[in-house]
């Protein structure tokens with residue numbers, strides 16, 4: 148990594164110009180850094196005719212914490228290659244990567260300026276009828292086509308090596324499965340709900356189930372995951388949906404991606420009574436979000452089943468009883484990981500705007516407590532809950 152240095156806006160513009168012919172020879176380029184994520188620099192580079200590109204560059208540390216949290220630059224390679232791999236399988240729903248430079252840990256990609264980040268738009272009360280269907284299609288396609296149903300053992304093992312992502316996985320292992328269940332210094336707990344958080348530290352029944360989910364995260368390489376499928380990793384508009392930010396990608400349990408998506412829709416649902424003053428509006432938003440959860444799982448399950456039936460290459464896995472059991476296990480895992488997402492986003496290091504934007508302190512504490520309660524129920528009851536029961540629990 149000898150050439151590596153964090154870009155200035157000017158250097159980001161030069162990088163974009165060098166690796167794309169979008170701007171033409173004599174364009175006047177302007178660049179600004181506008182990233183709002185936890186980890187990286189993101190620049191928008193524009194010319195004087197309104198063409199634009201995005202340059203994303205990894206820093207040698209986590210942006211949200213600073214240099215005291217060193218982090219591998221290899222995450223830029225993982226992000227570029229997961230997006231490229233997923234983009235080959237499902238180009239409609241993956242941001243296009245134009246160029247990746249390993250030495251500079253920098254990615255040049257499509258500017259999705261005609262889209263909005265799903266989390267922000269959903270908090271603002273906007274509805275996207277196709278969001279859940281699109282994510283269901285994306286996840287069914289990319290997870291099926293990178294699984295043992297399709298890949299031979301040797302090919303999958305080579306891919307597992309390519310996507311070995313120990314440092315970023317460790318962040319998830321710590322933030323999802325360890326910190327919230329102890330008095331960890333990284334936790335970020337609203338003092339009003341401290342007694343609720345403290346219950347988690349003593350709840351050995353819950354901790355045993357979280358340990359199982361963590362063990363599966365560590366040792367169930369079912370498919371090449373996106374790895375961070377929250378609503379801040381999704382760009383959306385009325386007719387299209389694109390996934391970004393795949394630096395946490397690795398071969399892991401399919402239910403982790405499904406559960407992250409469901410968990411973030413649940414967080415938004417629980418935040419509604421605090422986000423909007425009008426109870427009727429809150430109720431109609433909750434109905435929309437619950438409907439999206441339903442459409443997501445029904446769409447994912449239907450498409451994944453069809454792929455298993457029609458496109459499974461390995462003869463052992465063509466057994467239909469095995470396929471039904473596999474999908475049922477993915478559902479149970481998804482509920483468990485959704486529960487972990489609810490809990491870690493409420494009392495762990497990285498919170499979400501859905502809860503943080505609730506202005507009234509009592510309403511905020513109520514929504515946070517509801518997230519902890521529902522998270523616990525999903526983890527403990529994941530083997531017995533069906534889709535209808537999940538929706539009734541909310």
Ligand SMILES: Nc1ncnc2c1ncn2[C@@H]1O[C@H](COP(=O)(O)OP(=O)(O)O)[C@@H](O)[C@H]1O
Pocket residue numbers: 181182183184185186187188189201242256257258259260264379380391392394
């Ligand atoms: N391809 C893109 N087009 C437009 N904006 C983007 C694009 N990629 C990232 N962004 C913007 O940068 C922000 C941070 O990007 P993200 O990939 O989430 O960074 P991080 O890895 O630091 O979390 C996004 O919320 C979005 O506003």
Ligand SMILES: CSC[C@H]1O[C@H](OP(=O)(O)O)[C@H](O)[C@@H]1O
Pocket residue numbers: 184185186209211318319322375379380392497
């Ligand atoms: C210190 S990383 C915390 C948190 O941030 C990541 O999300 P993003 O990069 O999209 O903001 C990921 O969810 C990590 O768990």
